[in-house]
Amino acid sequence: MDNLIDSLKERLKEKGYKLTPQRRATLDTIIENQGKHLNTEEIYDLVKEKCPEIGLATVYRTLQLLDEMSVLSKLNLDDGCIRYELNTHEDDHQHHHLICQSCNDVIEVELDLLEHLEEEIEKKYHFIIRDHTVKFFGICSKCQ
Ligand SMILES: [Zn+2]
Ligand SMILES: [Zn+2]
Numbered sequence: 001m002d003n004l005i006d007s008l009k010e011r012l013k014e015k016g017y018k019l020t021p022q023r024r025a026t027l028d029t030i031i032e033n034q035g036k037h038l039n040t041e042e043i044y045d046l047v048k049e050k051c052p053e054i055g056l057a058t059v060y061r062t063l064q065l066l067d068e069m070s071v072l073s074k075l076n077l078d079d080g081c082i083r084y085e086l087n088t089h090e091d092d093h094q095h096h097h098l099i100c101q102s103c104n105d106v107i108e109v110e111l112d113l114l115e116h117l118e119e120e121i122e123k124k125y126h127f128i129i130r131d132h133t134v135k136f137f138g139i140c141s142k143c144q
């Protein structure tokens, strides 16, 4: 994760931003909670534990900034809130999400599995696929 922090610092500097303690605390919180798909309020509550003086607006703006810089990806699970997750492999396609309709748990599918479909689409529609968002809704193993 040190590499990520270093490259982010560089990129922020290029854009005239600094990795302020508040921004750093927000980023650290997301790194520590990787895989949890936290929404803005949840991130804010956790950042406050490190930085009690931080405001929701600062956290919100930091998340926007990190999203613009492709450090985070925004995730919409159709439940009315925007969640964020770390964009660990910038060049990779987004992983898929399995959403349990009983306990609302979110499970990640690490494999792309769509290569064949992507190839077909690219050939048939002369469309260059850069990424995709795939959500599966159903019942998780614990709820069955
Ligand atoms: Zn793909
Ligand atoms: Zn479940």
Ligand SMILES: [Zn+2]
Pocket: 035, 037, 085, 095, 097, 108
């Ligand atoms: Zn995810």
